[in-house]
Amino acid sequence: MFVCICNALNETKVHATLRDLSASGCDVTPAAIHRASGCKPQCGRCLPEMADMIDSHRTASAFAQAAD
Numbered sequence: 186m187f188v189c190i191c192n193a194l195n196e197t198k199v200h201a202t203l204r205d206l207s208a209s210g211c212d213v214t215p216a217a218i219h220r221a222s223g224c225k226p227q228c229g230r231c232l233p234e235m236a237d238m239i240d241s242h243r244t245a246s247a248f249a250q251a252a253d
């Protein structure tokens with residue numbers, strides 16, 4: 186399923202990109218995900234969903250660290 190229709194970014198691509206950015210210590214934002222994917226936001230409709238995906242990733246990472 187596409188997250189960003191304007192740039193053809195699907196969930197798999199967005200998840201992989203946000204994992205890579207997070208692992209490299211970058212500040213993960215919707216704009217950073219677009220930049221890392223070689224594009225930039227256009228209509229902006231995907232930004233709230235990307236922000237939710239980033240929040241979910243951060244929560245899952247925090248739980249994983251707490252479980253270690």
Ligand code: FES
Binds near residue numbers: 189190191228230
């Ligand atoms: S849907 Fe992502 S910029 Fe339009």
